[in-house]
Amino acid sequence: MKILVGIKRVIDFSVRVQVKKDGSGVNTDGVKLSINPFDEIALEEALRIRERGTQTEIVAVSIGPADCQQQLRTALAMGADRAILVETGEVLQPLMVARVFHELVKREDADLVILGKQAIDDDFNQTGQMLAALWDRPQATFASKVELKDKTLTVTREVDAGLEVIAVDLPAVITTDLRLNTPRFVKMPDIMKARNKPLQTLKLEELGIAAAPKLEAKHYASPPQRMGGKKVADVPALIAALKERGVL
Amino acid sequence: MRGLGSVEIQREIMTYDVVVVGAGPAGLACAIRLKQRAPNKRVCVLEKGSQVGAHILSGCVMEPVPLDELLPDWRKTPPAICVPAAKDEFVLLTKTRRIRLPTPPQMHNHGNFIISLGSLCAWMAQQAEALGVEVFPGFPAAAPLIENGQVIGVRCGDMGLNKDGTPGQNFTAGVDIHAGVTVLAEGCRGSVSKLLIKEFKLDAKCSPQTYGIGFKELWQLPPDRAKPGHVQHSIGWPLDSRTYGGSFLYHLDQDRVYVGFVAGLDYENPEFKPFEAFQQFKHHPSVQPLLEGGEIVSAGTRALIEGGLQSLPKLEMPGALLVGDAAGTLNVPKIKGVHMALRSGMLAAEHLAERSTSEGFDARWRRSPSAKELHRVRNIRPGFHKGLWFGLLNAALETATLGNLPWTFKNHADWKSLDKLGEYPAEIENYVSRTLPPKDRLSSVFYAATSHDEHQPAHLKVPDTSICVGRCVTEYGNPCTRFCPAQVYEMVEENGRKRLQINAANCVHCKTCDIKDPYENILWTTPEGGSGPNYQNL
Numbered sequence: 001m002k003i004l005v006g007i008k009r010v011i012d013f014s015v016r017v018q019v020k021k022d023g024s025g026v027n028t029d030g031v032k033l034s035i036n037p038f039d040e041i042a043l044e045e046a047l048r049i050r051e052r053g054t055q056t057e058i059v060a061v062s063i064g065p066a067d068c069q070q071q072l073r074t075a076l077a078m079g080a081d082r083a084i085l086v087e088t089g090e091v092l093q094p095l096m097v098a099r100v101f102h103e104l105v106k107r108e109d110a111d112l113v114i115l116g117k118q119a120i121d122d123d124f125n126q127t128g129q130m131l132a133a134l135w136d137r138p139q140a141t142f143a144s145k146v147e148l149k150d151k152t153l154t155v156t157r158e159v160d161a162g163l164e165v166i167a168v169d170l171p172a173v174i175t176t177d178l179r180l181n182t183p184r185f186v187k188m189p190d191i192m193k194a195r196n197k198p199l200q201t202l203k204l205e206e207l208g209i210a211a212a213p214k215l216e217a218k219h220y221a222s223p224p225q226r227m228g229g230k231k232v233a234d235v236p237a238l239i240a241a242l243k244e245r246g247v248l
Numbered sequence: 249m250r251g252l253g254s255v256e257i258q259r260e261i262m263t264y265d266v267v268v269v270g271a272g273p274a275g276l277a278c279a280i281r282l283k284q285r286a287p288n289k290r291v292c293v294l295e296k297g298s299q300v301g302a303h304i305l306s307g308c309v310m311e312p313v314p315l316d317e318l319l320p321d322w323r324k325t326p327p328a329i330c331v332p333a334a335k336d337e338f339v340l341l342t343k344t345r346r347i348r349l350p351t352p353p354q355m356h357n358h359g360n361f362i363i364s365l366g367s368l369c370a371w372m373a374q375q376a377e378a379l380g381v382e383v384f385p386g387f388p389a390a391a392p393l394i395e396n397g398q399v400i401g402v403r404c405g406d407m408g409l410n411k412d413g414t415p416g417q418n419f420t421a422g423v424d425i426h427a428g429v430t431v432l433a434e435g436c437r438g439s440v441s442k443l444l445i446k447e448f449k450l451d452a453k454c455s456p457q458t459y460g461i462g463f464k465e466l467w468q469l470p471p472d473r474a475k476p477g478h479v480q481h482s483i484g485w486p487l488d489s490r491t492y493g494g495s496f497l498y499h500l501d502q503d504r505v506y507v508g509f510v511a512g513l514d515y516e517n518p519e520f521k522p523f524e525a526f527q528q529f530k531h532h533p534s535v536q537p538l539l540e541g542g543e544i545v546s547a548g549t550r551a552l553i554e555g556g557l558q559s560l561p562k563l564e565m566p567g568a569l570l571v572g573d574a575a576g577t578l579n580v581p582k583i584k585g586v587h588m589a590l591r592s593g594m595l596a597a598e599h600l601a602e603r604s605t606s607e608g609f610d611a612r613w614r615r616s617p618s619a620k621e622l623h624r625v626r627n628i629r630p631g632f633h634k635g636l637w638f639g640l641l642n643a644a645l646e647t648a649t650l651g652n653l654p655w656t657f658k659n660h661a662d663w664k665s666l667d668k669l670g671e672y673p674a675e676i677e678n679y680v681s682r683t684l685p686p687k688d689r690l691s692s693v694f695y696a697a698t699s700h701d702e703h704q705p706a707h708l709k710v711p712d713t714s715i716c717v718g719r720c721v722t723e724y725g726n727p728c729t730r731f732c733p734a735q736v737y738e739m740v741e742e743n744g745r746k747r748l749q750i751n752a753a754n755c756v757h758c759k760t761c762d763i764k765d766p767y768e769n770i771l772w773t774t775p776e777g778g779s780g781p782n783y784q785n786l
């Protein structure tokens with residue numbers, strides 16, 4: 001079977017994100033960029049499916065500038081078999097990303113697509129769902145446990161009410177939640193091996209897709225500074241203070 | 249195979265001709281030069297930071313000559329931050345005044361560049377990779393490998409250990425790297441270098457090493473305040489005359505400025521708080537108006553090496569050699585180390601390309617122009633041990649005589665220099681109340697973007713905590729709670745008893761604790777690879 005895994009290059013979780021002076025975006029100059037943590041989980045799950053014995057080819061896919069090769073090489077070092085970079089200078093929104101994946105799914109004849117439930121930069125949480133709709137295949141979102149038997153996936157989903165277990169037939173789309181697994185560390189010899197694994201680059205236009213943003217970002221700003229807290233002496237004082245602000 | 253807990257660990261071995269520990273200027277210059285001179289040699293560079301440049305921090309006004317020699321085309325595609333130095337000012341600060349002094353000749357910066365050492369190293373790493381060097385960020389060298397009295401390589405740190413040191417569920421054993429020669433380029437107070445200097449008694453014939461602690465912040469200012477290329481160094485306030493140190497202000501383009509502060513770790517006052525001194529400097533009437541209304545982009549701290557020629561250990565041992573600040577080639581009066589580090593890395597590479605052995609490198613370096621440069625200034629920094637005024641007079645004399653006076657001052661170990669509580673002449677600390685960020689050390693750590701997985705064992709080892717709750721309380725009042733810039737060390741009261749708490753996750757890898765603890769009771773070791781600060785253009 002063949003699994004496509006989405007690998008998005010994002011500002012690392014540990015970085016303190018700063019808005020550009022002119023409000024046109026966030027500062028990425030000298031900033032550490034990494035694989036979106038949910039995508040790392042997606043790749044780890046694909047690797048585990050393969051390690052549990054299902055004959056599997058894992059293809060890591062990224063969309064973005066040439067620099068994304070760095071993250072794809074990391075994915076190859078973790079264990080993906082090959083990688084595809086869809087090169088574009090544009091920042092693609094979820095519908096476009098879903099279209100790119102849909103096109104690749106057709107070209108690659110994939111059985112399963114595992115994506116992060118969202119990217120930690122734009123937090124959209126839409127791509128997996130949109131891909132399932134375009135592809136007209138089942139989706140299992142917010143997965144915290146995945147079991148594969150024959151051509152059926154049993155997926156535990158993290159939903160508001162607790163856990164929901166669903167069965168979906170392949171081909172299908174899974175989006176990963178945080179508790180699905182803990183990604184492995186990259187090993188040094190595997191970094192060396194990854195240098196020789198195939199990494200194919202396609203231009204966005206070669207897929208017959210033109211970037212057409214549906215949303216326009218007008219302005220970026222930092223959240224307002226938090227006001228300092230206030231300590232009160234006792235419960236009556238707290239109630240009085242809350243009443244004063246109209247909270248109670 | 250080696251037992252770790254009850255589990256046997258199988259380690260993979262990778263073999264190279266040369267392994268370089270540390271992707272700083274010395275290590276990368278060595279790797280690049282080696283590939284230029286001996287393209288068939290297999291060279292790898294280990295770096296503990298999550299990416300090259302993440303852990304490195306320097307002022308930094310760089311002398312470009314060695315870089316011109318190493319990569320003659322560097323000016324065509326300069327690293328991200330590179331502003332020609334335009335004007336030098338050297339000033340003495342009192343609490344309220346700023347007095348211009350003549351700029352000492354070593355501190356003239358015409359022809360030099362204000363750079364970010366982090367972005368220079370990231371750029372150099374790309375050049376190295378293009379030449380076929382394998383650069384591995386996120387992989388610390390945790391320990392040297394020694395066999396039959398010879399260094400045969402290094403062991404990389406393990407990943408995924410539990411707090412108690414047992415392997416966790418995603419445990420990954422660090423590989424052993426075997427190499428014909430190991431080049432230690434860890435920077436100031438490298439943890440592997442420290443072990444090897446001791447093991448091979450490389451410091452048997454030199455003065456003890458001495459250090460400083462350096463702070464640096466990158467500020468984004470309101471428009472039209474920064475004067476690109478402007479360089480200012482200060483001495484004086486807020487330090488008293490017995491404490492060595494000073495500040496720097498380097499103006500960049502795009503309304504940015506580097507502001508920083510260095511204090512000698514030979515300070516004697518057990519109550520001294522280096523972080524607070526830096527923050528006070530920022531509130532000097534001549535500095536505050538520059539920063540007011542601006543924002544900090546990134547901030548960090550790093551120990552720097554100040555011992556100079558008389559504290560320089562032997563630079564070679566069987567199978568390994570020391571370069572850059574892992575050895576201690578920084579030129580203190582110039583306040584520059586990068587050109588020296590580049591040069592020593594290049595010289596090491598030339599040596600290895602010709603001879604493939606560490607033997608003879610020490611003598612070769614001591615015949616080089618770098619050694620002459622350090623010899624000329626050898627007495628300037630130690631002169632300040634007798635206070636600021638003697639230090640300045642001595643510096644003028646040494647400079648005028650080109651370092652040709654017949655004596656050489658000794659250095660003293662920093663961990664021995666603290667006075668006991670009450671012994672240091674109490675001066676009234678007339679510090680101002682602060683308004684500029686960061687408000688405290690924890691918020692400063694936030695600007696360093698430091699991260700350590702909390703499940704790993706604490707990488708700061710305190711072998712005997714009974715000293716912390718016993719002797720140290722009465723003798724020095726737990727100075728670790730003051731010299732650490734990241735508030736790693738806290739004495740907490742529990743049930744009426746004091747206990748040392750180590751917040752290892754805050755650590756910014758400056759190594760000050762390993763240097764300054766008066767009982768030598770703190771040991772800095774490498775945490776899981778990729779942990780630590782993520783400096784941005786520092």
